[in-house]
Amino acid sequence: MKKVILLVVLAFVCLVPTAFGAAPAKNFVIVDAKSNESFVPIRFLNGYNGTTVTWTAADQRIDIVKEQTKLTLFVGKTTGTLNEEPVQLTGAPFNDNGVTYVPLQVVSKALNMQVTWDKELSSVKLNQDDVSAASLPFLTRDKNGNVNNSKPIVSEKKTFKVGKKSFTVQMVTISLLHPKIDMDVVLAGNTIGKVEELSSLAKRNNAAVAINGTFFDAYTTGDYKAPYGYIISGNEILKQSGGDRRTVFTYDKNHLVELIPGMDFLDRFKLGTIEGGLQAGPRLLTNGKVTIDVVKEGFKDPKILTGGGARSALGITRDHKLILITTGGATIPQLAEIMKQAGAYQAMNLDGGASSGLYYNGKYITTPGRKISNAIVIKYQ
Structure with a gap:
């Protein structure tokens, strides 16, 4: 009988569950368009710098505890308690896609967290006790209560006119915060210096989308065809690139993407938040404006400097x-x-010429003219 009672209790009181349904692997802040209130997922708070979150399903209660501080909130209610004293909320906690969100304002005040907004990266930086820092992407919940309504992957053929010239463009757009989207940077043959067909590389990694990555020594007669620049995957630098000034594309576990100057990369990597990326360039756009500086990034190849x-x-x-x-x-x-x-608001060039290739949904939409060294792949799970 005692075992049955214990099982019933465990079914109603537990540490934060991963989901009510299929939960996203990524954490992000939601900004409500009506109230301008911000909400943070409790799954992020649980374990953050000594914070513990407990969820009680019976009354939809969330207990957020750190040291002597206890904040109790309820889904759908704008009242709660802080150390047993009543507290009024400007927005009620809610569930979205199997994840529970609580108002960032009351949580940050209760836990003594500093909140900094980065509009250029569409992210929120959270600091606590001047020790533990984290950056989360943010999305807007529209006036109908919808968040991240975009299709996970959209492929289209478009024509863009630049000056008097028109360009036919193959374009694939991926919603990085969609719960079924995952991203990786992969090597041909899983080895530095190897080359492989882009389609083979995509299929081997169960990718829905793949695009060629950074430059490599494509014209050597030897079997070892070295890639140029940093290549990062799984929080590990697979290929070093000391002193290289070219732009580095990076992303973290929440798919917060950033383009970092090459000389700044190692210091950023030491912070431990970069999950993957690669170095290519030149950078094309910064905050919506064209910002090409091929000399600053160290390019000398005429194909980059002047050629088409x-x-x-x-x-x-x-x-x-x-x-x-x-x-x-x-x-x-x-x-x-x-x-x-x-x-695009930020943009970067990748390897081109015969390496240029784009794979989607089991086939090429742009066929490369040679085997490639590395690629960015998108998985849909």
């Missing part, structure tokens, strides 16, 4: 979508204008 050709590029939107494109005959300045028209 087959191009691959990636862009990031302000609402955390990743835009992957391929096109032909574009110079780097023309490519930057294309990315701007495509809706």
Whole structure:
């Protein structure tokens, strides 16, 4: 009989569950468009710098505890308690896609957290006790209560006009915060110096989308074809690149994406938040404006400086979508204008020429002219 009672209790009181249904693997802050109130997921708070979160299903109660501080909130209610004293909320906790969110304002005040908003990265930086810092992407909940309504992956063929010239562009847009989307940077043959067909690399990694990555020594007659620049996967630097000034594309476990100057990369990596990325360049857009500086990034190849050709590029939107494109005959300045028209807020060039390739839904939409060294892959699970 005691065992039955214990099982019933455990069913109603537990540490924060991963989901009511299929929970997203990524944490992000939600900003409500009506009230402008911000909400943070309790799954992020649980374990953050000594904080413990307990969920009681019977009365939809959330207990957030750190040391001598206890904040108790309830889903759907704008009243709670802080150390047993009544507290009024400006927004009620709610559930979305199997995750429970609580008002950031009351939580940050109760736990003595400093909150800094970065509008350029669409992220929120949280500091506590000047020790533990974390950055979370943020999304807006619209006036109908919808969050992250975008399709996970959209593939389309578009035409963009730059000056008097029109460019046909293959474009795949990925909603990075969608719960079924995962991202990785992968090596041909899982080994530095190998090359492999992009389609083979995609299929081997169960990828829905794949695009060629950074530059490599494609023209050597030897079997070892070294990639150029940093390559990062699984919080590990797979390929070093000391002193390289080219831009590095990075992402963390919550798919918060950033383009980092090459000389700043190692200091950022030491913070321990970078999950994956690769170094290519040049950078095309910064905060919605064309910002090409090939000399500063150390490029000397005429194909980058002045020439036109087959191009691959990636862009990031302000609402955390990743835009992957391929096109032909574009110079780097023309490519930057294309990315701007495509809706990117930040953007970077990738390897091009015969390496340029884009794979989607089991087939090429742009076929590369050679085997490649590495790739960015998107998985849909």
